Structure formats: C-alpha cells, structure tokens
Amino acid sequence: MTSTLRRTSVIFLIATAWLSTRAAVAQDTATTPGGQQAGLAAWQQVYSVLTHPRCINCHTATNYPEQGDDRHRHLFNVVRGPGGKGVPGLNCATCHQGENADSTGVPGAHNWHLAPLSMKWQDIRDKILPSAEICRSVSEHSKEAGGVLRHHQQEPLVLWAFQPGRRRDGTERSLPPLTHEQFVAATRTWVEAGMPCPSNP
Amino acid sequence: MQTYKLTVNGQSKEVNVDPSTPLLWVLREELKMTGTKYGCGISACGACTVHLAGIATRSCVVPISLVGGRPIVTIEGIGEDRAGRAVQDAWVSEDVVQCGYCQSGQIMAAVALLKSIPKPTDANIEASMGGNLCRCGTYVRIRKAIMTASQKLA
Numbered sequence: 001m002t003s004t005l006r007r008t009s010v011i012f013l014i015a016t017a018w019l020s021t022r023a024a025v026a027q028d029t030a031t032t033p034g035g036q037q038a039g040l041a042a043w044q045q046v047y048s049v050l051t052h053p054r055c056i057n058c059h060t061a062t063n064y065p066e067q068g069d070d071r072h073r074h075l076f077n078v079v080r081g082p083g084g085k086g087v088p089g090l091n092c093a094t095c096h097q098g099e100n101a102d103s104t105g106v107p108g109a110h111n112w113h114l115a116p117l118s119m120k121w122q123d124i125r126d127k128i129l130p131s132a133e134i135c136r137s138v139s140e141h142s143k144e145a146g147g148v149l150r151h152h153q154q155e156p157l158v159l160w161a162f163q164p165g166r167r168r169d170g171t172e173r174s175l176p177p178l179t180h181e182q183f184v185a186a187t188r189t190w191v192e193a194g195m196p197c198p199s200n201p
Numbered sequence: 202m203q204t205y206k207l208t209v210n211g212q213s214k215e216v217n218v219d220p221s222t223p224l225l226w227v228l229r230e231e232l233k234m235t236g237t238k239y240g241c242g243i244s245a246c247g248a249c250t251v252h253l254a255g256i257a258t259r260s261c262v263v264p265i266s267l268v269g270g271r272p273i274v275t276i277e278g279i280g281e282d283r284a285g286r287a288v289q290d291a292w293v294s295e296d297v298v299q300c301g302y303c304q305s306g307q308i309m310a311a312v313a314l315l316k317s318i319p320k321p322t323d324a325n326i327e328a329s330m331g332g333n334l335c336r337c338g339t340y341v342r343i344r345k346a347i348m349t350a351s352q353k354l355a
Contacts, residue, residue: 076245077331088317089257089310089329095244097267103221104262106244168243 039193045178045186046152047131050121050138052176054161056128058113061120069174071126084114100160105168109160135197142195152187205265209234210278220266224258225249227265228275236276236305240334247333250306251275257313276305284354285312291350299337307333311347320351 049055057066063080064073081087086094096112119141121134129137142148152158162180164173178186190196207214209232216231228234228251237260240248244259251260254271279285288311291297298304307330314321314329321329326344335343 079328079331081328087314087325087328089313090332091256093256093258094250094332095259095262097263099267101262101264101267103264104223104243106262108267 035193036196039190039196040198042186042189042193043135043195043197044131046138046183046190047134049161049176049178049183049186050134051128052161052174054164054173054176055158056121058157059115059119059121060126061117061122061124062126065114066126080114084116085112100163100165102166105166105170107160107165107173110156112157132198132200135195139195139197142191148195149184149187149191153184203266205268207268208270208272210274210281211272216265218265220264222265223261224251224253224263224265224268224273225260228260228273234275234277238302238305240303240306245332245334246303246306247310248303248306250309250333252279252309252313255313255316257310274309276309279309279312282312284315284350287350287353288312288315288346291346291353295342295346295349297339297342297346299335299339303333303335303337304339307335307343311343311350314347315351315354319354321347 050059053066053069053071057068057071060066060080064078065080066072067074076090078090078092079087081091086092092112092114095106097106097108098110099108100106101108119137121129121137123129138148159180161176162183164175166172176183202217203220204215204217205227207216207227209228214232216227218227218231225237225239228237229239237251238248239261240246242261244262247259249259249261250257252258252274253260253263253268255274274282280289285308288308292304292308297307310330310333314325318325318329323344326347330340330343330347
C-alpha cells in the first residue's frame with residue numbers, strides 16, 4: 001500500500017515537472033522574437049494548405065461547395081443545406097461515401113460535409129481571404145472550440161485532403177503543398193508560438 | 202470477382218461481381234431489377250436514385266464494395282412504405298409522367314424529401330429535387346404531386 005502510494009506520488013511529481021517545463025518552453029517560444037517569427041513562418045505554411053483546392057473547396061462563404069483545381073461551383077445543383085450536408089434527396093452522402101470511390105471518380109471520407117460558414121476562407125465571390133484574416137479566424141475558432149492541432153491531425157476530411165483519390169478519368173487529384181506530417185508539424189509550431197497572425201494581408 | 206450479400210427491398214440477395222461494379226449495374230444486370238434507370242453515369246441526372254439506409258443515393262457512382270450491410274430500397278420496393286405509396290399515388294393522380302424515364306429517380310428523391318420534411322415549401326422542393334433532371338419538363342407536375350402527397354400524409 002505504502003509503496004503504491006510512493007510510486008503514485010513520484011509519477012505525479014515527474015508529470016507535474018514535465019508539464020511545467022513544457023508550458024515554460026511554449027511560453028518562451030510564444031514570447032521570444034525568434035519564436036514569434038517561427039510561428040509566423042509556420043502559419044504561412046499552414047495557410048498554403050488551407051487555401052489549396054482540396055481544403056478550401058469546402059470552406060466556402062456561399063450556399064454551395066466547389067470542385068476541382070479551378071474551384072468551380074459544384075455541379076448537379078448541390079446546395080449547402082442547413083447542416084452543411086446538403087438537403088434531403090440531395091445530401092452530400094447521395095454521392096460521397098465513407099471512402100474514395102476511385103472506380104467512379106467520386107471522392108469520399110467519413111461524414112462528408114461543408115465547413116460551417118464561421119470557418120469560411122473565401123468571400124461571397126469565391127475570392128480567397130487574405131492570410132491575416134484566415135489566421136485570425138482559425139485562431140479565434142481554436143480558442144473557442146479548441147484543438148486546431150487535433151483537428152489537423154485527426155479529422156477524417158483533413159486526412160482525406162492528403163489522400164484524395166482519383167478523378168473520373170483515372171488521374172490522381174492534386175495534393176496540398178505539404179505532406180500531412182509537415183502540415184501537422186507546422187500547425188504545432190504555430191500553436192506553440194501562441195498562434196501569431198500576420199498584421200498585414 | 203467477389204461475393205456480396207445485399208438486402209434489397211427487405212430481401213436477402215447474393216451477387217458475385219467485381220468490387221468496382223456500381224450498385225446500379227448490380228441491380229439491373231445481376232438482380233434484373235430494371236426499374237432503376239441509367240441516365241448519365243456520373244450522378245448528374247438522378248435517374249439512378251435508390252435509398253441506401255434511407256438516404257437517397259446515386260447508384261451509378263457507388264461501387265458495390267462500398268455498400269456494406271446498408272439496406273437498399275429501389276423503386277420496385279418503395280410502394281411498401283407509407284410515404285412511398287403516397288408519392289406513387291400522387292404521381293398517378295397528378296398525371297406527372299410524360300416519357301417516364303427519369304420518374305423512378307424523381308419518386309425516390311421525393312420520398313426522401315417528404316420523410317425529412319413532411320410539409321415542404323416550394324423552396325424545399327426546388328433544393329431537394331434540383332439534382333433530378335427531367336428532359337420532358339414535368340417539374341411543375343412533380344412539385345404539385347409532392348404537395349399532394351404531403352397533404353395525404355399529414
């Protein structure tokens with residue numbers, strides 16, 4: 001009993017010390033000019049992925065998603081619908097299944113849907129928003145909802161962007177400019193630097 | 202080739218097909234259920250619409266390998282459902298059909314709409330049925346029939 005208690009106490013002390021050190025490092029990274037610069041540079045990498053068609057096509061400000069590298073309006077009269085999943089009779093799941101259907105060219109992943117309007121990265125005319133504006137949006141959303149790093153690590157639709165499958169003609173869909181590992185690493189650097197945002201667009 | 206066990210209109214079926222075969226062709230060619238139509242083959246027209254676990258689904262773009270254990274309902278079975286029966290009756294009473302080719306898909310989409318929104322507005326109908334094309338232009342009668350079915354179901 002005593003030895004169990006002693007072991008638990010030791011583990012607790014080590015964990016506390018590790019967490020304090022980590023918090024201090026994160027604090028240092030966030031406040032030092034070097035950390036700030038690294039954070040801003042990391043953000044630009046994150047931004048390059050968020051604004052790639054594989055990501056931004058479903059982060060629209062309109063009532064429809066987009067398709068393709070030219071980001072054209074989704075064909076077939078597809079609309080956003082109240083929950084971002086289309087409307088009855090014409091849901092996202094009407095075509096998009098739980099994984100890519102390479103034989104028919106329809107991309108798929110679990111719970112295919114549009115990002116909410118609060119996470120729009122385009123304006124109403126489908127123009128991509130500036131880096132600073134998206135940065136503030138992601139930062140504020142992450143502070144409210146938490147977990148941008150976890151989102152980038154685990155969300156099935158984020159993971160899909162890095163394995164987007166084949167088009168109907170059999171060619172591979174284009175990939176974001178970073179690998180998923182690089183994207184997560186850049187996000188981690190940005191978060192640990194305190195999520196700094198560029199002051200200018 | 203691979204063997205798949207399916208539930209179609211409440212009945213168990215077994216097919217031996219290539220995993221990439223679209224559900225549409227399994228229904229039409231393997232199970233000889235030709236009520237579901239081939240229109241465009243790229244999910245653009247809605248003629249091939251069936252229900253997969255209750256969701257209106259374009260069977261022309263769903264490989265059989267992705268169907269899993271989800272129950273399938275086709276135009277041949279939708280009349281067993283209360284909403285499906287009401288829609289089919291309304292289609293007859295409003296004399297919706299002209300050539301008829303797209304109508305099985307139209308009915309499957311309409312039933313999905315009414316199951317989610319029992320009293321749809323014109324805007325609801327326009328959004329939900331917007332992916333089902335009719336080259337005969339029966340859209341006005343389709344809208345009227347959906348309203349008729351909605352009233353009957355109320």
